[in-house]
Amino acid sequence: MLTTANRFDSKTILDGIRRWVEIETPTEAPNQINKLATLVAGCYRDLPVAIERIPGHSGCGDHLVARSAWGQDKPGILVLSHLDTVHPIGFIERLPFRIEGDSAFGPGIYDMKGGAYLAYHAFAQLCATPARPPLGVTQLYVSDEEIGSPTSRALIEAEGRKAKYVLVTEPARDGGKIVTGRKGVARFEVFIKGVPAHAGTKPEDGRSAIRELANVIQALDAMNDRKRGVSVNVGVVKGGTRPNVIITLSLLLTAFSSYIREGGRPVVQDPGR
Numbered sequence: 001m002l003t004t005a006n007r008f009d010s011k012t013i014l015d016g017i018r019r020w021v022e023i024e025t026p027t028e029a030p031n032q033i034n035k036l037a038t039l040v041a042g043c044y045r046d047l048p049v050a051i052e053r054i055p056g057h058s059g060c061g062d063h064l065v066a067r068s069a070w071g072q073d074k075p076g077i078l079v080l081s082h083l084d085t086v087h088p089i090g091f092i093e094r095l096p097f098r099i100e101g102d103s104a105f106g107p108g109i110y111d112m113k114g115g116a117y118l119a120y121h122a123f124a125q126l127c128a129t130p131a132r133p134p135l136g137v138t139q140l141y142v143s144d145e146e147i148g149s150p151t152s153r154a155l156i157e158a159e160g161r162k163a164k165y166v167l168v169t170e171p172a173r174d175g176g177k178i179v180t181g182r183k184g185v186a187r188f189e190v191f192i193k194g195v196p197a198h199a200g201t202k203p204e205d206g207r208s209a210i211r212e213l214a215n216v217i218q219a220l221d222a223m224n225d226r227k228r229g230v231s232v233n234v235g236v237v238k239g240g241t242r243p244n245v246i247i248t249l250s251l252l253l254t255a256f257s258s259y260i261r262e263g264g265r266p267v268v269q270d271p272g273r
């Protein structure tokens with residue numbers, strides 16, 4: 001029951017979300033992620049939690065785990081969030097934090113700083129009362145979800161296996177619907193090797209990797225199957241040297257397949273977009 005001492009008021013919550021949103025955190029800017037991780041860790045300073053900070057590597061930022069001082073001797077509730085966003089540094093100049101009517105805007109506020117902050121705030125309010133729920137709460141903040149969780153996957157799986165319930169603070173879908181399962185993701189890098197030749201004088205000696213790439217993209221695109229929940233996206237294409245040279249190139253593609261689950265529980269935290 002809400003009382004006057006309860007701080008579930010929108011201004012307090014929005015002020016907190018704003019602080020998290022205003023530190024821009026594209027996955028590929030680990031220093032920025034770490035700055036936010038420091039802010040998030042600081043939010044727990046006076047709460048009954050043990051904070052663990054796992055240093056980032058492979059170009060990714062740190063991960064943060066906050067474990068409640070109670071209930072850690074048995075499976076509890078894991079609340080899973082990511083601190084990174086897809087928005088590049090400087091995007092906030094185009095999309096500054098602002099409130100319009102009953103909506104708030106800012107880079108990554110929807111996916112998922114709003115949800116992550118709300119979960120933190122709820123936990124903090126829980127701690128402000130003397131009552132302790134029967135289950136422990138562990139909040140995990142990872143730094144690399146938007147690129148497929150390469151450095152956090154093992155941590156997510158380990159914490160997920162220990163938990164009785166896992167809640168992910170990704171946003172709701174249309175109409176506020178809750179998401180109960182998400183797609184799994186796989187990434188592939190495809191290299192296509194051509195045979196270099198001068199495109200004007202000796203085209204017959206060359207084999208165009210670019211022409212083959214066009215074929216490969218068409219084939220990959222044909223694998224999309226919305227009904228089966230399969231989406232394939234060619235996201236990055238690199239290669240070529242000069243307009244008149246036939247050459248090697250590569251492409252990076254992402255395939256989302258339906259609902260990878262382990263032990264009945266989705267173990268892959270997926271961009272799902």
Ligand SMILES: [Zn+2]
Nearest residue numbers: 111112170271
């Ligand atoms: Zn997300």
